[in-house]
Amino acid sequence: MTETAPSRTDAKALLAIEGLVVEFASAQGETFRASDGVSLTVAAGEVVAIVGESGSGKSVTARAILRLVPHPGRVRAGKIMFQGRDLLRMPREQVRELRGRDIAMVFQDPMTSLNPVLRVGAQIGEAIALHARLSASAIGARVLDLLRRVGIPATAERAHSFPHEYSGGMRQRAMIAMGVANSPALLIADEPTTALDVTIQDQIITLMRDLNRASGTAILLITHNVALVASLCTRVLVMYAGRIVEEGPTEEIFLSPQHPYTWSLLRSVPRVDTKDKKRLLAIKGQPPNPRDLPPGCKFEPRCPFAIARCRASEPALETVGAGHAARCFVMMKNAEAPA
Amino acid sequence: MAESSAALPESAALGAGTPTRRHRSFAHNASTWVGLGLLGIPLLAALCAPLLTGADPMALSPQTLRAPALAHLMGTDDLGRDVFSRVLYGGRVSLIVGLTSALIAITIGTAVGMVAGYFEGRTDEVLMRITEIFQIIPRFLLAIVVVALLGGGIVKVIVVIGVLGWVGTARVVRAQLLVLRREEFVLAATLGGASAWRILTRHILPNVVPFIIVSAALQTGGAILTESFLSFLGLGDPSRPSWGLLLQQAQLYLQQAWWMSTFPGLALSMTILGLNLVGDGLASKFGARKIAR
Numbered sequence: 001m002t003e004t005a006p007s008r009t010d011a012k013a014l015l016a017i018e019g020l021v022v023e024f025a026s027a028q029g030e031t032f033r034a035s036d037g038v039s040l041t042v043a044a045g046e047v048v049a050i051v052g053e054s055g056s057g058k059s060v061t062a063r064a065i066l067r068l069v070p071h072p073g074r075v076r077a078g079k080i081m082f083q084g085r086d087l088l089r090m091p092r093e094q095v096r097e098l099r100g101r102d103i104a105m106v107f108q109d110p111m112t113s114l115n116p117v118l119r120v121g122a123q124i125g126e127a128i129a130l131h132a133r134l135s136a137s138a139i140g141a142r143v144l145d146l147l148r149r150v151g152i153p154a155t156a157e158r159a160h161s162f163p164h165e166y167s168g169g170m171r172q173r174a175m176i177a178m179g180v181a182n183s184p185a186l187l188i189a190d191e192p193t194t195a196l197d198v199t200i201q202d203q204i205i206t207l208m209r210d211l212n213r214a215s216g217t218a219i220l221l222i223t224h225n226v227a228l229v230a231s232l233c234t235r236v237l238v239m240y241a242g243r244i245v246e247e248g249p250t251e252e253i254f255l256s257p258q259h260p261y262t263w264s265l266l267r268s269v270p271r272v273d274t275k276d277k278k279r280l281l282a283i284k285g286q287p288p289n290p291r292d293l294p295p296g297c298k299f300e301p302r303c304p305f306a307i308a309r310c311r312a313s314e315p316a317l318e319t320v321g322a323g324h325a326a327r328c329f330v331m332m333k334n335a336e337a338p339a
Numbered sequence: 340m341a342e343s344s345a346a347l348p349e350s351a352a353l354g355a356g357t358p359t360r361r362h363r364s365f366a367h368n369a370s371t372w373v374g375l376g377l378l379g380i381p382l383l384a385a386l387c388a389p390l391l392t393g394a395d396p397m398a399l400s401p402q403t404l405r406a407p408a409l410a411h412l413m414g415t416d417d418l419g420r421d422v423f424s425r426v427l428y429g430g431r432v433s434l435i436v437g438l439t440s441a442l443i444a445i446t447i448g449t450a451v452g453m454v455a456g457y458f459e460g461r462t463d464e465v466l467m468r469i470t471e472i473f474q475i476i477p478r479f480l481l482a483i484v485v486v487a488l489l490g491g492g493i494v495k496v497i498v499v500i501g502v503l504g505w506v507g508t509a510r511v512v513r514a515q516l517l518v519l520r521r522e523e524f525v526l527a528a529t530l531g532g533a534s535a536w537r538i539l540t541r542h543i544l545p546n547v548v549p550f551i552i553v554s555a556a557l558q559t560g561g562a563i564l565t566e567s568f569l570s571f572l573g574l575g576d577p578s579r580p581s582w583g584l585l586l587q588q589a590q591l592y593l594q595q596a597w598w599m600s601t602f603p604g605l606a607l608s609m610t611i612l613g614l615n616l617v618g619d620g621l622a623s624k625f626g627a628r629k630i631a632r
Contacts, residue, residue, distance in 0.1 A: 066530055100531035113523040117545040126541065127531045178531065 013041040013081070014185055014218050015065070020078035022060050022069055022242075032290040034060040034073060036242040042186065045216040047209075049229040049250075051265070052239035053287050058222045061239075062188050065220075066103060067095050083185065101131040104179040108191040110171035114163040120174050121147075121159025127181040146177040150207055169200035176207060183215055190222045201225075205232055226269045230254060235323070238262045241288050241298035244317065248324030258326035258333065260306075261299045297328070305330050371624065374616025381606045381613075385430030394421035396428040396580065404596045414598035416588065425585055426602050432581040433607070436497050437563035443501025444562070445555050448508025449547070453539055455509070456516020467513070474506045482565060486574045493576045496569060500562045508554040515547050549625035556618035560611045567607060582607045 022035040035057040042048045050058045063069050065080055067087060080087040082103065087095060107113045115123060124146060125139045134142070140159075147155040150173040163171055172192060179187050189208065193201040209232055212219055221233060229236055229250060236253045238246040238261065246259040257263045267281040285302040294300055300310040309329050317327045384391060394411075400419035407414045413422035455466040485499045519525060520543070528542045567583025569575055575584045582603040589600035 068526070068529065096532050096534065098532070099529070100533075105527075105530045107523055107527065109523060113527045115524040115528075115542050115546070118542070126528075126533070130532050130537075175527070178527070 012043060014044040014046075014083065015040075015042040015220070016079075016081040017041070017061070017065070018079045018081070020061060020064060020080065021076040022057070022064055022073050023076045024073045026291075030291055033057075033076075033242050034290065035064065038078075038239070038242070038244055040237055040244065040247070042218050042220055044185065045212070045218050046235065047212055047219045047221065047233045048235045048237065049221045049223060049233040050237045050239055051223060051226065051229055053224060055287050055290070056239040057242040058239050059190055062105070062190055062220065062222050065188065066099055066105060067092075097131070100127055100184070101182045102184050103186045103188065104182070104184040105188040105190065106172075106175050106179045106192045109195045110168060110175050111195065113175055114166075114171055116163055119160055119162055120166065121161075124159075124174065124178050124181055127178045131182050142181070143177075146181055147174070149180075149211075150174070150177045151203075152177075168196055169203060172196060172200070172204055173207065176204070176211070180211055180215065180217060184217060186218045186220060187211075188220045188222070191224070192221070193225065193228060194223075201228070208232060226266060238265070241293060242290065243298065243327065245299065245328070246326040247317075248321065248326075252321060252324050256333065258320050258324070258331045259299075259328045260303045260330070260332060262326070263332050264302075264304075305332075368620065368624070370616045371620030374613045374618075374620055376613070377609045378613030378617060381430050381610045382434065384427050384606075385434055388424070388427035388431065392421065392424040392427060394424040396420060396425040404592065404599075406596075407598050413602045414596065416596070416599050417592055422585075422598055422602055425580060426582070426606055429580050429582045429585050429603060430606055430610075432493070432576075432579045433563050433566060433583070433610070436493065436500070436566040436581065437559045440497045440500035440504065440562040440566075441555055441558040443498065444504035444558050445508050445551060446505075447502070448505035448554070449512050449544075449551055451505065452509040452512025452514075453516055453543065453547070456513035457520050457535065457539055457543070459517075459520075463513075466509075470506050470509050473503065476503070478503045479565065479568060482569060483572065483574060486569055491569070491574045491576050493579050496566055496575070500565050504558060504562060504565075508551065508558065511550050511554055512547055515550055516543065519543050519546055549621070553618050553622045553625065556614050556621065560614035560618070563607070563614075564611055 017038060017040050020035050020038045021033055023031050023033050025031045038057070038061050040048070040050075050061065052058045060069060060073060064075055065082075065087065067090075069075060075088055078088070082098070087098075090098075114120065121140070121143045124143045128134065128139050128142055143159055144155045147159060152158050152170055152173055158166075158170075163174075166174065172195075176192070179189075187208075192208070193204050196204065205228060208219060208221075211217060219232075221228065223229060233250050236246075236248065236250050237244050238253070238259065240261050246253065246257065246262045253262060254266065257266055261283075264281060264283045268283060270280055283302055288294060288298055288301070294311070296312050296314050297303070297306070297310040298314070300306045303310065307330060315327050315329045317325045319325050320331060320333075392412075398420060400415065402411075402415055403417055403419045405411055405415040405419075407422075411421050411423060413426060416422055416425070451466055451470065455463045455470075482499050482503060486496060489495050489499075525538060525542060528538050533542070563582075566575070566581060567586065570581050570583030571587045573587060575581055575587075577584065580588075585603035586600055586607070589596070589603070592599050
């Protein structure tokens with residue numbers, strides 16, 4: 001494997017995943033890899049996005065960081081270094097202490113991630129109480145402070161509300177309040193806005209950006225929403241079929257994507273800020289079946305620029321610029337427009 | 340001001356809910372309320388026994404097998420004891436046995452069901468096999484054997500009924516756990532660093548409570564019935580007559596003294612029916628249709 005992206009050898013990285021392989025075995029004994037040799041880093045205070053279609057392995061990768069790969073998946077290889085310690089080789093009890101204190105997570109659907117029978121304030125309070133010895137009144141005060149920080153009005157009363165008395169946006173705010181309750185070094189946000197409508201999405205993004213700036217919490221954002229990435233993240237990783245196919249600074253990824261998949265992904269999103277009226281491009285075909293991957297480049301069957309070599313062997317992640325790497329033989333800068 | 344006060348009744352009426360919703364909740368509640376009514380009479384009577392009768396349930400008298408009259412509202416039995424007072428005090432015994440043994444059963448059942456459903460895998464396998472063993476044992480038969488061997492003290496009866504009765508609750512709770520443990524809020528709690536114990540007691544238990552309540556209502560009825568059955572077979576505690584024991588003693592006099600069997604039987608039926616109606620009513624209210632007993 002060719003190590004290319006310079007950020008990967010960054011010694012100061014808060015989180016450094018190296019060669020992570022997560023394997024799922026079916027009852028028939030077949031195995032497939034949801035995450036196949038993923039390497040990535042997140043520096044302290046950085047906002048990094050993992051972008052990809054459903055099933056590209058982005059959520060599994062994120063869950064592996066907290067050692068919660070859904071059953072029957074197993075981490076087969078790799079290292080997950082967090083603050084210099086390998087999470088995969090850490091005793092269970094220590095991982096549990098880390099969860100919610102140093103690494104927190106916000107989920108896609110705020111409707112189901114709050115317990116319906118507990119008051120919102122009590123749930124946030126518990127997130128604090130699990131990791132800090134504080135009196136009930138001190139916790140109460142911190143809960144109110146957190147709710148205020150995530151912009152929930154009339155907090156004293158709202159803390160005593162049940163989740164069903166909250167709107168979707170408020171619930172996601174409450175989830176974020178829970179996530180940042182212990183000022184974690186890293187917040188993993190797994191499609192935090194997917195279940196929300198557009199205006200609320202924007203508020204949640206603004207909130208996350210403010211929290212990142214105010215407290216220096218690094219954010220690993222998992223999404224398929226490219227617009228979200230542009231406004232929030234400094235670096236983008238594009239995943240396809242369990243692999244990182246391109247990574248680089250947000251601006252470069254947007255302005256000069258090198259992997260045809262990234263290019264197609266960007267072309268498939270409508271834009272209001274450019275004048276040119278290019279046709280929206282749908283990526284043809286389906287994401288590959290992880291049990292039956294093509295032998296060469298995994299994107300080759302859907303790629304409009306594929307050449308013979310793409311079918312035979314899989315390209316390595318190759319540097320194309322400062323901190324910018326892509327896994328492609330052709331690269332967009334050399335590509336001929338498709339016929 | 341006048342305007343706003345005039346608008347008030349209308350908004351209050353709006354808050355009362357749509358008609359369909361009211362009808363549905365009434366259908367749930369009808370069974371619950373009828374059940375509570377049926378249950379309430381014997382329950383209150385047993386609780387207020389000393390206020391309702393001055394007669395000692397154990398006091399013998401020469402007036403044997405008297406028909407119901409003003410002096411003895413439910414007549415007297417073969418030893419001249421006041422049946423009314425015996426039914427009231429007998430109710431105390433039956434209800435105490437029912438409630439405490441149901442409490443034992445519910446506690447064991449909830450613990451087993453939660454652990455089995457939450458941890459799954461081998462733990463679940465082992466616990467469910469044990470549950471199945473308890474399920475296939477004929478409950479009455481084992482209760483008879485145990486009580487016959489150990490003697491029929493009230494505490495022993497309670498423990499035996501409780502220990503034999505947790506299977507239904509365990510299965511219902513486990514089924515709920517299999518659903519709940521995949522809920523995202525459980526994952527969220529896990530990610531927040533909560534331990535298994537904390538997740539079970541604080542996050543999952545409150546979600547299971549409705550099912551436990553329903554199970555408890557049905558369980559109490561079953562326990563009272565089991566106790567009556569044991570007493571009816573002569574395995575009860577003769578120093579603490581329950582409804583079942585009264586029925587047993589009435590057997591010999593079915594033709595001479597109908598009141599000896601009718602009144603304890605009526606009290607027993609009302610209680611059991613009441614508990615079942617409450618249980619069913621709550622079950623449909625909580626949307627817990629398939630409650631195993």
